[in-house]
Amino acid sequence: MAQETQRPVGKYTDEDKKTLSKTIEELFIRFTSALKTAQIFEPNNVAFIQQLKPLYFLIQSLLKSLGKAILQFRGNALFFNTIRIKVDFHSYQRFKFLVAEFKEKEIEAIEFEPDLSADDLARFIVIFAKSRERRLKAFEDFEREMEAQGIKNISLEKLHPFDPNLRMTPDEVKRSCKKVFLKSIIHLQEVMEREKKQEKLQFKTTRRLIQTIINLISFDESFMLGMTNIKNYEEYTLNHSINVTILALCFGRRLGLEKNELVELGMSAFFHDIGKLDVPLEVLNKKGKLDDREWEIMQEHPRRGLTKLVLLQDLSYFPIRALSVALEHHVWANHKGYPQSWKKKELNLFSKIAKICDVFDAITTKRIYRDFSFTREQALSMMLEKSGDEYDPLLLKIFANMIGVYPVGTLVALNTGEIGVVVETNPEEALMLRPKIKLVTDKQKEKIDGEIVDLAEKDPETDQFKRTVVNTLDPEKYGIDISDYFLIQAIG
Numbered sequence: 015m016a017q018e019t020q021r022p023v024g025k026y027t028d029e030d031k032k033t034l035s036k037t038i039e040e041l042f043i044r045f046t047s048a049l050k051t052a053q054i055f056e057p058n059n060v061a062f063i064q065q066l067k068p069l070y071f072l073i074q075s076l077l078k079s080l081g082k083a084i085l086q087f088r089g090n091a092l093f094f095n096t097i098r099i100k101v102d103f104h105s106y107q108r109f110k111f112l113v114a115e116f117k118e119k120e121i122e123a124i125e126f127e128p129d130l131s132a133d134d135l136a137r138f139i140v141i142f143a144k145s146r147e148r149r150l151k152a153f154e155d156f157e158r159e160m161e162a163q164g165i166k167n168i169s170l171e172k173l174h175p176f177d178p179n180l181r182m183t184p185d186e187v188k189r190s191c192k193k194v195f196l197k198s199i200i201h202l203q204e205v206m207e208r209e210k211k212q213e214k215l216q217f218k219t220t221r222r223l224i225q226t227i228i229n230l231i232s233f234d235e236s237f238m239l240g241m242t243n244i245k246n247y248e249e250y251t252l253n254h255s256i257n258v259t260i261l262a263l264c265f266g267r268r269l270g271l272e273k274n275e276l277v278e279l280g281m282s283a284f285f286h287d288i289g290k291l292d293v294p295l296e297v298l299n300k301k302g303k304l305d306d307r308e309w310e311i312m313q314e315h316p317r318r319g320l321t322k323l324v325l326l327q328d329l330s331y332f333p334i335r336a337l338s339v340a341l342e343h344h345v346w347a348n349h350k351g352y353p354q355s356w357k358k359k360e361l362n363l364f365s366k367i368a369k370i371c372d373v374f375d376a377i378t379t380k381r382i383y384r385d386f387s388f389t390r391e392q393a394l395s396m397m398l399e400k401s402g403d404e405y406d407p408l409l410l411k412i413f414a415n416m417i418g419v420y421p422v423g424t425l426v427a428l429n430t431g432e433i434g435v436v437v438e439t440n441p442e443e444a445l446m447l448r449p450k451i452k453l454v455t456d457k458q459k460e461k462i463d464g465e466i467v468d469l470a471e472k473d474p475e476t477d478q479f480k481r482t483v484v485n486t487l488d489p490e491k492y493g494i495d496i497s498d499y500f501l502i503q504a505i506g
């Protein structure tokens with residue numbers, strides 16, 4: 015098992031911030047000066063070279079002491095790692111200049127990686143400064159130019175149009191949720207095809223999709239969670255991996271992970287079952303019970319996954335923690351499960367998260383060998399019975415809370431006689447039993463394309479709740495496909 019070499023996540027004490035503030039201010043000044051100089055002079059000009067040297071040494075020393083160096087634009091402020099760059103009267107013009115540059119190039123963050131060379135930095139500054147001249151309009155042009163110039167140790171994050179600073183209508187969010195869901199499935203399919211041919215994988219694309227999912231979750235968590243009701247059991251591994259990614263990201267957000275950690279968690283979930291590529295289809299899709307040999311092959315997939323990820327040519331965009339998740343996502347909290355020779359060491363937090371999301375999605379999906387699936391409510395109660403043995407008890411509790419008593423996608427009967435699908439859970443604990451429901455039948459059980467009603471709503475005259483859930487129903491018995499309600503809302 016590869017050792018954990020993850021980078022520090024960027025949590026600094028007030029003391030650290032104080033000590034670092036001068037150096038960060040210097041970096042900010044040197045970076046903007048180098049850009050301005052490069053806009054005027056040619057790359058071989060002495061003035062430019064003189065500007066560049068101290069900037070390069072400064073970045074190197076920060077990389078050595080902090081392990082990472084990320085310049086980021088977020089919420090109309092600039093950050094170095096997670097430390098906000100202070101702006102005063104003297105630095106305001108520089109600040110405005112740099113913010114305009116980030117916005118124009120649609121860049122959210124620039125990460126300088128440990129192997130950064132002075133040459134990488136010089137070429138990057140020149141492209142950055144001369145982008146207008148070179149007609150690099152969009153972020154993608156800019157990134158392509160960096161690749162063409164062979165700049166290796168600087169990576170960019172795109173400033174996302176779904177950045178919380180920007181506004182989107184609820185319909186636009188829903189449409190984007192559907193788009194990113196489908197795009198992720200297509201991308202994972204491509205990843206798998208490339209992997210089979212042993213071609214380089216496109217991690218940048220994966221990262222970007224995951225960032226989009228994170229942004230959309232911050233807009234409409236319920237709807238994004240609702241997308242995990244889409245179950246295409248013929249393409250089980252693809253669909254399952256995306257569902258696990260969404261569940262893990264919503265979960266990670268509840269746990270208060272920072273955005274860069276969420277991206278790593280999403281990447282880990284996205285690739286958790288990559289080892290299944292080595293499991294023959296006749297085993298993967300076998301209708302009956304697996305025999306001993308087949309079960310052995312199946313249990314190999316975590317190790318196979320780990321090997322595949324270790325052998326990737328380009329790990330610079332890939333989180334090390336994803337290796338742990340690929341290997342550990344079937345190991346139980348009590349160290350049972352598989353791979354069996356598991357030493358009793360603490361499991362990675364991301365593996366414990368993936369384990370919960372993995373089982374939840376698996377048992378709520380119909381499979382070729384099992385022509386029924388459990389409802390989300392049944393799945394949760396089955397999992398809670400194994401809390402502490404199979405799952406980390408605290409994490410499972412938080413997960414159960416996130417999914418809610420009536421998870422998004424549950425079909426419920428109401429005291430009015432109507433039937434509806436839960437489309438949004440109620441965030442208030444006291445109102446957990448009162449989610450928002452899309453009505454799918456009227457009181458006479460005739461199918462309708464009904465409105466969305468809020469079960470927390472009271473009748474002003476009687477002060478009684480207008481509607482209450484009586485019990486949950488099996489969608490199949492009613493011939494209802496839950497995923498329709500999420501896809502129909504997202505058509506566009």
Ligand SMILES: [Fe+2]
Nearest residue numbers: 286287315343
């Ligand atoms: Fe798995």
Ligand SMILES: [Fe+2]
Nearest residue numbers: 254286287372
């Ligand atoms: Fe899985």
